[in-house]
Structure formats: structure tokens, C-alpha cells
Amino acid sequence: MAEPTYMLRRNLPLWKSEQTIDEAVKYCLKYDIDEIIWKIDAEEFSCGFPVLDKIKEYVEALKEAKEVLEGNKIRFSINPWLTLGHADRGRNMRETFPEMSFFVDWKGKTCKACACPLSKGWQNWIIEAYKLYASSHPYILWLEDDFRNFNHQPCDYGCFCDIHVKEFSKIIRHGTSRHEIVKAILKPGHPHPWRKKWFDMLGKVMVDVVGKIETAVHEVSADTQLGLMCSDPDDHAIEGRNWNELYQKLAGRHRPVSRPSMGYYGMS
Numbered sequence: 001m002a003e004p005t006y007m008l009r010r011n012l013p014l015w016k017s018e019q020t021i022d023e024a025v026k027y028c029l030k031y032d033i034d035e036i037i038w039k040i041d042a043e044e045f046s047c048g049f050p051v052l053d054k055i056k057e058y059v060e061a062l063k064e065a066k067e068v069l070e071g072n073k074i075r076f077s078i079n080p081w082l083t084l085g086h087a088d089r090g091r092n093m094r095e096t097f098p099e100m101s102f103f104v105d106w107k108g109k110t111c112k113a114c115a116c117p118l119s120k121g122w123q124n125w126i127i128e129a130y131k132l133y134a135s136s137h138p139y140i141l142w143l144e145d146d147f148r149n150f151n152h153q154p155c156d157y158g159c160f161c162d163i164h165v166k167e168f169s170k171i172i173r174h175g176t177s178r179h180e181i182v183k184a185i186l187k188p189g190h191p192h193p194w195r196k197k198w199f200d201m202l203g204k205v206m207v208d209v210v211g212k213i214e215t216a217v218h219e220v221s222a223d224t225q226l227g228l229m230c231s232d233p234d235d236h237a238i239e240g241r242n243w244n245e246l247y248q249k250l251a252g253r254h255r256p257v258s259r260p261s262m263g264y265y266g267m268s
Helices: 015-030 052-071 121-136 163-173 177-186 195-218 231-240 243-251
Strands: 008-011 033-041 075-080 100-105 110-115 140-143 225-229 257-259
Touching: 015 033, 015 052, 075 121, 075 163, 110 177, 121 140, 121 195, 121 225, 140 195, 163 177, 163 195, 177 195, 177 225, 177 257, 195 225, 195 231, 195 243, 225 243
Parallel strands: 008 033, 033 075, 075 140, 140 225, 225 257
Antiparallel strands: 100 110
């Protein structure tokens, strides 16, 4: 049986990166921790999707961290704090990223700081962002648990934006609307034929996106593993996610890596 690996997640603020790296390394050596997962632009430090120039600044600090960690035989991993965005939290990213389309829920409510996974603008951003992170050659590069089709406050379940509706219309070979789709998939009794097609489409979108991320990352750093933090199982059961296909696509030639949202995250 393999020995357990202990990982420390630590935010890396740019304004005191050297001090933070030093503190974290000393902590790991004192308590026999094997790996540091550097959180990037996390929680209260976050201003939403960081522009690529900001990520380049983080990468310089990450490369310094990697050198120090490797000198102390500690693994170096990275966990950017957002992919699609957890919640708006008062932010509006439309001016900063005018090329992005944003998340729309089943009632037609629209986010201002959480992206639609079918948005070409968002896909281009995350691919370039993860290529930059990969350039520091982390052991594991994580996708956060906001890579999901639900809980992007102020929105609930989606995405029911015009891009998704148009894509679904192609699949069913019939022009439709958000209202019609919602009515069909929530129909009481025997499931409407659109229900499975809709959730299959949502799942395929997510699989296609991680495939693009995997290709981009491994062109830059072939040995980096890609991991996904997952949300609570009951939420993902509602989403109908195809876990096997998603993880295999994300992993590429590596083994799948997952961080469950349980334990501390589930305690009241």
C-alpha cells in the first residue's frame, strides 16, 4: 500500500510572495508535508477572471516557488481559484472581457462574472491561462469546482444562454427557445425525449472543454497532471455528469486526479 501524501493549499499573494513561500516551506518541513498546492488569486484577493498579463506575474512568482520547493524536496502544484467563476459577488467582468458570453439560468437570469462554457471568448481565455500556468511545470494543475453547470450565483442551473439554445436546436433539428427547453425537461411523468438530449449536450460541452485544456497544457508541460476538484455528489447527480469520460479526457496519458468536496467542506 502506498504511503499517504500530505498536501498544503496556500494562497500566493504577489505583494508578499517571497515571505509566503518561505513561511510555507518552513511549515511543510516542520510537519512533514509532501506538497504545496499554490492557490492563485483566491477568495477575497480575487477580482474575477485575471487578465493574462496578471497571470504572467503570478507565473514568475510560481517559478520562484518551484525552485525553492524542489530544493527542499517538496512537490509543486497549482490551483487557480476559478474556471467558469463561482459567483458574481458584485463583480462585472463584461468590460474587462467583452469577448466572453456569460452564464444564463433556466429562469433567464444572467451572470456578470460567471462565464458560459460554450463561450469562445471564455474558452480562449482559459486555454491561454492554463498554458501560462503549465509553463512553470507543476506536478498537478487543478481545475476548481466551479467547472460545473449549476450554482453560479445569482444563477441556478444552466446554461440556457442563446449559444446553448442554438446548439440544442441543431441537435433536435428544430428551432426552439429557453422556455420550451425548460418546459420539456421539467415535464412531469415520463421524461420528455429532449431531457436526455439536453443533459447529454451539457455533458459533451464540458468534456470537449477539458479536452482542449488537456491538449494545450500537455503541449507546454507533458509531465504535468491535470486534476479536478468536484462538488458534492448529489449536485453532480442532478447535473448528470459523465465522470468517466470527463476524467479520461482531462487526464490524457496520465491517471485521473480528483479532489472530492467532502470532509471539512461538508461540515457545519
